[in-house]
Structures are given as C-alpha cells and as structure tokens.
Amino acid sequence: MRKILVATKNKGKVADFKAIFDRDKIEVISLLDLDASIDDIEETGETFSENAILKAEGIAEKLNIPVLADDSGLSVDYLDGRPGVYSARYAGIDQDDQRNNDKLLSELEGVPLSERTATFICALAFAVPGEETVVKYGKCHGVIVEEPVGENGFGYDPLFMADGYDRTMAQLSADEKAQISHRGRALVALAEWLKLEGKGGF
Ligand SMILES: O=c1[nH]c(=O)c2ncn([C@@H]3O[C@H](COP(=O)(O)OP(=O)(O)OP(=O)(O)O)[C@@H](O)[C@H]3O)c2[nH]1
Numbered sequence: 001m002r003k004i005l006v007a008t009k010n011k012g013k014v015a016d017f018k019a020i021f022d023r024d025k026i027e028v029i030s031l032l033d034l035d036a037s038i039d040d041i042e043e044t045g046e047t048f049s050e051n052a053i054l055k056a057e058g059i060a061e062k063l064n065i066p067v068l069a070d071d072s073g074l075s076v077d078y079l080d081g082r083p084g085v086y087s088a089r090y091a092g093i094d095q096d097d098q099r100n101n102d103k104l105l106s107e108l109e110g111v112p113l114s115e116r117t118a119t120f121i122c123a124l125a126f127a128v129p130g131e132e133t134v135v136k137y138g139k140c141h142g143v144i145v146e147e148p149v150g151e152n153g154f155g156y157d158p159l160f161m162a163d164g165y166d167r168t169m170a171q172l173s174a175d176e177k178a179q180i181s182h183r184g185r186a187l188v189a190l191a192e193w194l195k196l197e198g199k200g201g202f
C-alpha cells in the first residue's frame, strides 16, 4: 500500500485525510505515528500558505521524504475574517475546540443568520526534497449556526453549516465532509496539478 506523510499532530485533520485518501487506497501517516518525537514547527507565517509551506518543508527537510502539510482555518465575514490563521489558538490555548467554539458564539451573539456567513479555507503544501514546493487551496462557504450540533469532525464543525446543507459539518459522515470540505477540495486541486505536470499521483 502506498503511504503519504501528513505533517500534522491534529487528530481531526488526520481523520479527514484518511477519509479522503482511503478512496485511492493510500495510507496516511501523521507526526503522531512516528517513533521519534518531532518538535512542533512554529507557525510564524501571516497567511495559510506561508504556514503550510513552513510545516511541509520543515518536516520534509528533517526526514528527507515528500511531505504534505495543511494550514487551515475559519474566516467569519462579520468578524472581518477572524479567527483566520489563528483559528487553532483563537481562545488562547492551541486546539481547545470547546473554548474556541464558545468564543466564536459569544462574538456572534445577537447577529442574525444572514450576517453569520463564513468560509473554511485550507492551504495544502506538498514539499518534495530538492523540488519546488507546490501549494493549492480549497474553500467551503457556509454560515455559523447559533448552537453546536453534531458529533463528527473536529474544531468548528458543529457550528458550521455549508451552503446547500441543512446539517452542520459535524452531522456529515467523513465521506460527505471529504466531498465538500476545504481540505477535500484542496487535495483535488493538488492531485490535478500533479497529474497535469506529469508528476504522477501520490
Ligand atoms: O471545524 C473545523 N473543521 C475543519 O475541517 C477545520 N480545518 C481547520 N479548522 C480550524 O483551524 C485550525 C487549523 O489550524 P492549523 O492549520 O494550525 O492546524 P492545527 O494547529 O490544528 O494542527 P497542525 O496541522 O498545525 O499540527 C483547527 O485547529 C481548527 O480550529 C477546522 N475546524
């Protein structure tokens, strides 16, 4: 079975990538699976793509193998694009989904649904040692609902309802999310680019 290393320690992202790559029978390995502990790459970039490149190139250099990295987040129109690149640490502590969701709901308190539009954004960087890193993007538009619903997914999924759906992202199956998510779409774009450039697939 072919394998791909995704430079993340976020279990929710790993599950998303597994659902996406499963279709092509590709095994997803993450930083959580490696024996040697790998220091976190500092996300010092100001954009999703800068951070995705930092993570992909940092780990590809360390291990000397091709690496995929995702930097992603939620951009809420009413909040002028926040939490954006700071989505994981919106409430101060890295990846505390509950606090992040509570903070988002309190910032949107009293705001009508028509003004609660938001976009999930994913920058996906693929770094191959000795080659130029490729970055592709995916987006998913929707609204922030008024209370969390659903058990699947991670992060802000219980608060996000994609356009055209009457269920939150956390009520979708892993396969359904993969079809419409920012992450799924970024991966489709990357796979198409690799094919067009004659670089084969993953
Ligand atoms: O509900 C959600 N569904 C998603 O599909 C999703 N994708 C991203 N996010 C949010 O954006 C942060 C990424 O930040 P991020 O790219 O720095 O990743 P991270 O720090 O969680 O892990 P790592 O990959 O850096 O190790 C995450 O923590 C989440 O808060 C999502 N929320």
Ligand SMILES: [Mg+2]
Binding pocket: 043, 088
């Ligand atoms: Mg991070």
